[in-house]
Amino acid sequence: MKPFGGAVVFLDRNDINTDEIIPAKYLTEVKKENLKNYLLEDLQIDGFDPKGEKLARVKVVVTRANFGCGSSREHAPWALEVNDITLVIAESFARIFRQNMFNCGMMAVELPAATIEKIFKLADGDVTCDVDFAGRKLVFKTSDGRSESTGFTTTEFDSALVESGGWVEFADARY
Amino acid sequence: MGKTIVEKIFAAHRRDEPFPGTQVLNLDVVMCHEITTPVAIADLEWRDKDRVFDSTKIKAVIDHVTPSKDTKTAVQAKILRDWARRHQIRDFFDIGENGVCHAIFPEKGFIRPGYTVIMGDSHTCTHGAFGAFAAGVGTTDLEVGILKGVCAFREPKTIRVNLNGTMPFGVYAKDVILSVIRELTVNGATDCVLEFRGEVVDNFDMDERMTLCNMAIEAGATCGICLPDEKTADYLRDFIKDDYDSKAQALTNFKKWWSDDDAVYVKTLNFDVSKFVPVATVEYKPDQVKPLSELTKVRVDQVYIGSCTNGRLSDLHAAARILKGKKLATGVRGIVSPATPKIFDEAMRDGTMAVFRQAGFRVTNPTCGACLGMSNGVLAPGEVCASTTNRNFTGRMGAGGMVHLMSPAAAAAAAICGHLADPREFM
């Protein structure tokens, strides 16, 4: 199982698409590692710098609705993965992106809008997210001592993919 | 309780239900292109599993960047080419034979009613026009599809989209789907299938149905789907004549897939297309749609006619009718990419290409081209394109560029005006 949790980056917008996560011009890369420097390169949100110090330390993305819409490119989860980001938390995901995350043994966790809103309230400070996968619990903490915790659910299939390291292993053993 | 067409297809293809709500389906067709497949091939090799489940059910094409533009894209093409040869994949299309995946695969008769189809490409939903369940997937799903011929889905719910009324003059399938997406929004159909019904769909030919289903993903849908009928049978005629004794027999077979009258939908949307007008997108999301009559101040630098949405022969004809005897406005670049070699040849034969050339357009080979800004037709920052493609995302046709999506007729009107325009004024 992949490690989950760590420093959080907040992307305060709905409908962030896979072209913004990794632009089409980098789809010529056959090696996932080569995507590392281009994560979120075309994403324009006030105060967000895709090339900044902060993104380099991040392990968790928290965002709004319909994250990962658009192209089916699995390069989007891979660009996250090679930057050690294995968990994206959002109000909702586009279907293909969500499936791609779990297929790679990573997690795309959906939380109600109100819970996402509470987590966003912490965004003015440095935030980390602790993940208790077995207990299905997330704890967000700021450096100045504030915190927010919440449960989460995954389907049995999603859990099996996370635990077995992805869909190829699972399917090959079974079909 | 009745079933929808998608529920029937799921029931007929169900291989396994490893967990409640997760359906593993047997696949009839696995389609591959050179952008998302090479990574799957490399991973299969790395795992020592370089096999294919059935070489006759795999279809492959080099279409996104062709001819290759640099070493990296040449390597991608080579990986796919070598793999197709190694596994004796007969239905593989390379330079000279290749065209945009979602145009060439239907043209070759690979898609049939009731089929399950996946591809590592989000616009795979196009093939729902034939009454197939066709879904875009990521590379891992594609990899398992290639290896095992299966794919897992949460059984999607169906939204029924009733399209009734008379198509007004100057309004095309593209205007219809953009207007539907404006209503649904970009995630209004997530985890759902859009089942297109009503007299408008019945009257649409297969090209128009493909345009409709092509953009289902822009509302987040897993697939768009139409019920297979006489138009489907006529389109597939040459490919199915050995399977059925008569057209009547084919139709009886097709009809078994039709949604039952008492099928259950999560939602039904009713549209009267008589009220629709020619539209285009503004900004960077496909649900940001406005009437073209309100957008005439928007100047354009480039006009692009092509792609899996609107690069078919009827699309070229619609544009050529407006361009005939006219010239591109000063400072406007015109690019047309017929979606397949067959379309290219027919457009040559019937004089359509001459119209484009005389208007000052450059005709490219069949390819995705400017649609995704990976090879030709890339915009400079600040430039604007009137385009018949399906995505207006930030940077889609080049960093800093702006793409307005519209019908081929509207793109042709923009070409001769130098700004966005209502095509009805030129018809």
Ligand code: SF4
């Ligand atoms: S034409 Fe555009 S949308 Fe269609 S398959 Fe090619 S890149 Fe994708």
